Amino acid sequence: MRVLITGGGCREYIDSVRVVTNSSTGKTSAELAGFFAQNGNEVTLITAENAIKPADSAVKCVFFTTGQELSQAIQSELCTRSYDAVIHAAAVSDYIPSEIITGGKTIKAGKQVSKLHSDEELTVVFRKAPKLADSLRYWAAEGGNPNAKIVCFKLTSGAALSDRSRAAAKLFAHSNADFIVANDLSEITGDLHPFNILTPDGKIRAAGTTNLQMAQELLSLLKTSEPEEAEK
Numbered sequence: 001m002r003v004l005i006t007g008g009g010c011r012e013y014i015d016s017v018r019v020v021t022n023s024s025t026g027k028t029s030a031e032l033a034g035f036f037a038q039n040g041n042e043v044t045l046i047t048a049e050n051a052i053k054p055a056d057s058a059v060k061c062v063f064f065t066t067g068q069e070l071s072q073a074i075q076s077e078l079c080t081r082s083y084d085a086v087i088h089a090a091a092v093s094d095y096i097p098s099e100i101i102t103g104g105k106t107i108k109a110g111k112q113v114s115k116l117h118s119d120e121e122l123t124v125v126f127r128k129a130p131k132l133a134d135s136l137r138y139w140a141a142e143g144g145n146p147n148a149k150i151v152c153f154k155l156t157s158g159a160a161l162s163d164r165s166r167a168a169a170k171l172f173a174h175s176n177a178d179f180i181v182a183n184d185l186s187e188i189t190g191d192l193h194p195f196n197i198l199t200p201d202g203k204i205r206a207a208g209t210t211n212l213q214m215a216q217e218l219l220s221l222l223k224t225s226e227p228e229e230a231e232k
Contacts, residue, residue: 001041001222004083005033006074006090008048010067014097014124015113024091026051028193028211032087033059035215046073046090067093067129074132078139078148085149085222086136089181095126133175149222152177157185165202172200179205179221181214197221 007029009022026047033045034054044060047053053061062077064070070090078086097109100116101123107113109124116122133152140148152175154168168180183195195214197206206217 001036001084002082003036003041003043003085003087003222004046004074004077005029005036005043005087006046006070007033008051008064009091010048010070010093011050011065012067012093012096013111013113014100014109015116016111017115020093020095020097020124022091022093024048024051026053028214029087029089030054031211032089032215032218035212036219039219041219044077046070046077048090067096067132071130071132071135074136075139077143078136079142082144083140083148084145085151086140087151087218088133088136089153090132091155092132093129096129097124098127099125101125131174133171133177137176149179150175150177151179151181151218151222153181153183155183155185159184168198169202172198179218181218 008026009024011019011021013019029045029047030052033043034056037043037056037058044062045054046062046064049063049065062073064073070092100107100109102116103120136150140146152171154171156164156167164182164184168182171180180198181195182198183193187194192209193211193214194209195207196204197217199205205221208214208217
């Protein structure tokens with residue numbers, strides 16, 4: 001299979017030196033990419049510049065910093081090459097700095113803004129970021145494969161099981177994904193990464209506690225998808 005994987009966290013600029021980011025290390029996507037490549041698949045990993053990199057040199061890496069750069073990189077890959085599967089594990093920013101209010105002035109936020117003085121209070125206004133998951137199937141179709149399998153990730157934090165299910169259902173509804181890997185930050189440690197892989201009907205198709213198990217289960221699910229369904 002030809003597989004596109006995304007990983008790592010976005011960094012959104014307030015000014016030329018200050019950023020808003022998240023705690024994603026890119027470890028999961030790096031391990032997924034390495035496992036898929038080692039099992040004979042052609043893998044492209046779009047990952048953050050500061051993320052953990054895959055050990056397997058067979059993985060083609062494309063790097064990004066901001067959510068916009070991530071979006072452009074995904075679109076470029078999916079619209080110009082036919083991929084069989086997309087595993088979207090990147091921690092995409094939900095909000096992007098839009099305006100800075102300081103010293104009685106309002107300034108458009110972004111990397112183009114010179115470093116702001118620290119002697120004034122600072123208010124940052126954020127705008128909602130686009131949901132990249134919603135465009136994956138469209139972009140894959142543009143690249144020649146409308147039947148590409150789409151895997152999205154949904155991370156919650158200290159959520160009850162019912163809340164996790166609702167969050168996954170909401171993501172299924174607007175992304176039209178084939179599978180969602182659901183996990184909760186409160187359960188993730190250095191060695192353990194508990195997960196459930198869900199289908200749109202809310203059923204758990206696979207589960208495990210490590211990234212290796214996640215990679216094995218995803219590869220199995222993607223390879224055993226019924227051909228007749230892919231041809232519809």
